[in-house]
Amino acid sequence: MDLRIFTEPQQGASYETLLTVAKATEDLGFDAFFRSDHYLRMGSADGLPGPTDAWITLAGLARETERIRLGTLMTAGTFRLPGVLAIQVAQVDQMSGGRVELGLGAGWFEEEHKAYGIPFPKEKFGRLEEQLAIVTGLWATPTGETFSYDGTHYQLADSPALPKPAQSKVPVLIGGHGATRTPRLAAQYADEFNIPFASIEDSEKQFGRVREAAVKAGRKADDLVYSTALVACVGRTDAEVARRAASIGREVEELKANGLAGSPAEVVDKIGQYGAAGASRIYCQMLDLDDLDHLELLSSQVQSQLNTG
Template identity: 60%
Template sequence: MDLRIMVEPQQGATYDQQLAMAQVAEAEGFEGFFRSDHWLKIPGLSETALNPGPTDSWVTLGALARETSRLRLGTLVCSVTFRLPGPLAVAVAQVDQMSGGRVELGLGAGWYGDEHVAYGIPFPALADRFDLLEEQLEVITGLWHCPPDSQYTFEGRHYGVVGSPALPKPLQVNGPPIIMGGFGEVRTPRLAARYAAEFNVPFAPIEVFVAQRERVRAACEAAERDPDSMRFSAALTVCCGEDDEDVARRAGNIGRSVEELRENHLAGRPAEVLDRIANYAEAGADRIYLQVLDFDDLDHLRLLGEQVLRLLP
């Protein structure tokens, strides 16, 4: 079981706060540091400060690439409405080079309409966003995999790429792994089976994780892909403490109740968190993204490293 740290900077975090968390995560031995890709605070997620506002995912990850040495870095997940596929392929490839080949690209159809209104970004209907997603996946992987002495061309309904030199290339030979996720029952599993190295089920009960995992495995089989070649992960909010008082304090700091966190996520003393992680492992999860919502509580990361990560079998 791999453990990665996942953060939500749109809730109110500076670059320096993200850097501090990434460096502590690396020092504690976590496998990766991933961030959401949003432009507007999500109501109800946490009660952290509104300021300083959002930070750009790939600007941030490029900087973190130069300030870390081992962590896998990436997005969970980028929205196809935010960037054109050609420039996104260039940015991700460049950050992959800057990191020494440690980048992964989480990409999805997007869902948060208010942030599009707030920043003047078009927000098509869901079916159209899935069309954008399919074409973006084709363009991005096509640019990365295009032979160095060739040009890449793609003609789709939404995007046209003609005679691209398909540069720069990522450092990772087959390109950065692509992460997809969500709860779609047909199109999402089909696209994941074709393009993704990992499928993530975010913030869902175990029974939902199991059902979606089975759909994706079936889609892999239908596409004549070995379903065991797909990694499966879950993302869950974590709130861990040395004792019940510590757990309650940390839950209060993010405006959440201990009861809700215990029922739906990973909350409690280290032994409780370990038990919950074991349940997901038994359900077929290869990796857990620990969503940490308090950017100022670096001791939380240290506790998770010392009393959860180090005790995993």
């Protein structure tokens, strides 16, 4: 089981804070550092000092880290034109020496679009499908050839399809809870399928749908990595768990039911249950980015007990 660190900077984090967490992620032996792609806080957080852009952040981290994978859960398709996104991701992949992964979703948080003047189209899934076709098509076009696309939402004519990523294939992540269209899209384009904040039972059902869709699409079901994202709240004692839950405005019992919460032993057991449901990778959502001791505990007492090889 791979453990990855997943952050939500729109809740309040500077680039320097994210850099500190990313370096700790690398030093503590985790597989990857991922971040959300949002421009507005959610819930009761004050959001200070304000949002940071996902791909500008990852570009900086690409130059400041050496080993960890870097990516998004999920880049909002409403924020960027697909041709521009292909250029951005390819460039950051070059800057990292080939360590980037692209999670791409349709976009959903209407309030942040209103807050920053970003168009929020009614039809988002069709746009996402075209974006995936364009981004992956641009990268796959041989150097010296051109790429064109005539879609409902996007049209490209004779693109040189440059630059190319450092990797021969940038892993693409698709996620969600949809029962029909999402599995079909994942089967067509994804290297990894992620279902965020879902129960063990719902995760197993959704993994099954994606596996079936992959076979129908002519792929092997095991061609994809299957992952989940869960909030982490781990403590050496009950008091430490309660303190960490309070710091993020959550209740311990709710976190134990819906996330990775409790003692290291409890969390290792919960991870095992997700593994039995089909997950081979978990994104641990860390909501208090100033609590580096939490990262160290997750590394020394949870990750150390898992088969990460």
